[in-house]
Amino acid sequence: MFRRRPPLPTFPTGGFLVGGAARDWLRGVSPKDFDWAVPQPAQAAAQIATQTGGSAFPLDLERDYWRVHAPEGVQHDFVPLPENVTDDLLRRDFTVNALALRSDGGVLDPTGGQRDLKARRLRMVSAQNLRADPLRAWRAARFATTLGFQLDPDTEKEVRAVAGALAAGDLPMPAAERIREELHALLGHPDAARGIQRLEDLGLLALTIPELREGQGLVQGGFHHLDVYEHGLEALHQLLARDPEASLPLRWATLLHDVAKPRTHAVDPETGRRSFHGHDKLGAELTAQMLSRLRLPSDDIRHAAGLVGAHMIHLPATEKEARRFVHRRRELLPDLLQVMLADREAARGPSSSPASRHAYALGMERVLAALEEQPQAPAPLLSGSEIMVLLGLEAGPKVGQAVRALAEAAALGEVADAEEARAFLLDWAGGEACGL
Template sequence: MFRRRPPLPDFPPGGLLVGGAARDWLRGRDAKDFDWAVAAPEHAARQRADALGGAVFPLDTERGYWRVVAPDGIQHDFVPLPPDVDTDLQRRDFTVNALALTATGTVIDPTGGQRDLRGRRLRMVSAANLRADPLRAWRAARFEVTLGFRMDAATEAAVQQVAHDLAAGTLPAPAWERVRDEMQSLLGHPDAARGVLRLEALGLLALTVPELREGLGLTQGGFHHLDVFHHGIEALHQLLARQPEAPLPLRWATLLHDVGKPRTLARDPDTGRTSFHGHDKVGAALTAQILTRLKLPQGDVAHASALVGAHMLPLPAGEREAKRFVHRRRALLPDLLSVMLADREAARGPSSSPASRHAYARAMNRVLEALEEQPTAPAPLLDGQAIMTLLNLSPGPRVGEAVRALAEARALGEVATPDDARTFLHNWAGRSGH
């Protein structure tokens, strides 16, 4: 059932390959990171760094943990060889990770991990091990997605109990940075939409992105056939079906694009129809809060939030409007189009039809053609100082308005030379009363 096993890497003298790298080798997968248990971690790490031409540094000097990062990005971690390997492996999270390999390919497997690998089963070593580090609950959900395994009943029940106790405050919550790393790994998989549903079923989504759950059971009608919660997950699925390599900020924005709807819900007292006016702006603010809480890089937070805030923009009806759309939203393109298309394709309610989807696709193509025609903003024809001199302006907001007006005219093809720019600005100043 597994692929042909790749060659084993060079083992440090007397060392063991442990954990995920051993698991991946047994499954016939190339490992990206290697964990080594050796008698002298620093010495072994420095030798490996010299052999690979990589960088070496300590992870934990007190415990003797060292890391080597090779030029190709692959990591090698070195930790002290435990006095009792079996006992050490039995402290791990899941049986498929409680494995070690010797240089000759002998497998040390005190918990039956090889049997679980063959059965594609994710089984905890013990409930106590999960509770010793509650982050392992998120890791269980992530492994189901990334390994394609399924938790056995006892493990699923233990994970749900961990989630319950975390919510009750009887277990210490893991650091947000660690939760973020698990979420990013899960969301980075092509089957991430199923992973989000598993987080919900296990009680972990309420501990991670409770705002997303506010859409459960909130029906929409019109173009939509799903409630707000499941529409967001279906949009993520639609995105990844088209762009399996989509960057993480785009994945977050697609999942969260309607997160503002529950807080903007309004019902017409006469017709009972629902509306969500302003949900894009509320959703942008919520997205920023959620991703900041999860400790994502600020650039990713800003980009995802901006995509959510802009996803309701009407698409242009003509070529000129398409050029303006590209000019004004260039920093968000083409990601914004990806969110908008995923949103539309995830909505198959009574108002949706092949004709409406075709019209939407035509409008989107106009934007793509305009973006292809002008992939970068054209160089400015006049700088701010020249504009101030021309219009007799002092530094202030008015200069910025003039710069932006001229830049848009340049992008639309209305001006092409400095003389065109001067004529345009004189006319612009006259129209605006200055």
């Protein structure tokens, strides 16, 4: 059952509300993104901007595409009204998106989209439309997840066929940026883990992040009761159950934290014990490669890779260790704790116990307390040039080592002023000279 429909939005003169916005309104969901087909996009954008208190600007002057950013994150896009609205709808991806709403509440529905909405069914308009833009295969997985609809059997069959044609090189791959946007729309949903599995079911995961599939069937043992692939999905599920607002880099890191285990897997010939030494560091490299391939922003790539590379760090057993933990990994916190907790909760195999979970919780509490006590790194007590003069150093790596050693000492509360900083550095330099 759908919710009661919200009031009709204010229509620009002569306009039709089309696509996903019409679909959501018919489902009883107030759209945040409005797509309008209008006779005069520039004038319509100015009209809606005035009525909503938003700002209008062109997206593509040559094609006369306009956008309005309205308050509370609402967005309106305007494109020229086609000569035949029905023909335009028949070129769309799925029947539930091939809808247009008039200002009087009337609906243009040439493909039976309203029936599919009621049946919670995702059905293609035509196989030809899916192949005309293969990105629509990813959109099928995304809409099935975010709308909670079932794929029509013929549509699912055709999506699989498109995936196969892409894998064989018979269809061109969509641009990485477009695939990324579909993945992010899927990952942004609370049921993102199921969405990733849907990509796998449809043959699309191998075209997107094939490295993740390498963990299928790889048993881990110890705390773990799932294979590497399933563990990653469960970790993502655990993260979103606790933090529905988790950032995209955090979601990526949680999903990919064990991505390198298949490539570092070893079995002791005497004991049969499995090991994955170095999977955290290699995983950071693979994460950076995968997210670069998808054209994520460099800061997001760096953060996600950093989280993957640090997720095996031991939690501190004392308050001093907690301060050191925070100092060395401040830029990753508190996200790093989120990844670590999701990792542990996704394992929970027979080796897990209440005592071990309690000890883990205490370690996290120590880190959070240290982070709250010192949310920012202390200001430097000595400048780099002062350190060079004090220790008689030329510019080079040794200066950086001294700067970092002093910063950590300050963060741990071992030095509090410039005088103590000088004494610390002289002692530190003497230890370094002795090879300590």
